[in-house]
Amino acid sequence: MSSQPSFPAERLPTIRRIMRPQDANIMGTIFGGTILSEIDLAAAIEAHTHHPGNVVTVAMDKIEFHKPIFVGDLVSIFTETLSIGRTSIRIRVCVWAERRGRRDTCVPVTEAQVTMVAVDEQFNPVPIDKHSTVADSPHPTGG
């Protein structure tokens, strides 16, 4: 990342949570897999604002771990829809970490691009209705 962006305080994060000891590796930093799992979930939540049915992850691209995340950090995950295709939705995911005990220090730690596909009960792709936006999908599935 070339220039440091500023924390998007005016936006609502899709997911926000404290990192716990069980999320950490032997070095005391958070497992990449833990963050990928949260990114996947956040992308599914974003996809459900466009499609109320099942969605699955078909690709995770451009994953960059810029800085480590530590136990006790408060992680905020922001999502943004980049494009909606016939059956797929491309989502940008940005992860920020507020360092433990330092509420003024929030740094961008990870980013990724995720593509989710709307599927039916047989896991076949189905078209997305681009004109309907689902307000607040309470029970996201897939990811």
Ligand SMILES: CC(C)(COP(=O)(O)OP(=O)(O)OC[C@H]1O[C@@H](n2cnc3c(N)ncnc32)[C@H](O)[C@@H]1OP(=O)(O)O)[C@@H](O)C(=O)NCCC(=O)NCCS
């Ligand atoms: C997702 C899945 C249903 C897509 O099936 P498919 O036969 O590749 O379907 P299609 O070729 O019609 O592609 C469907 C959409 O995905 C997009 N897509 C397929 N592969 C992609 C890739 N590698 N990267 C980005 N987009 C991709 C296509 O461009 C298409 O988008 P569009 O309809 O908006 O143009 C199938 O690959 C699958 O079941 N994968 C496993 C999903 C999974 O288990 N994820 C982990 C747990 S959720």
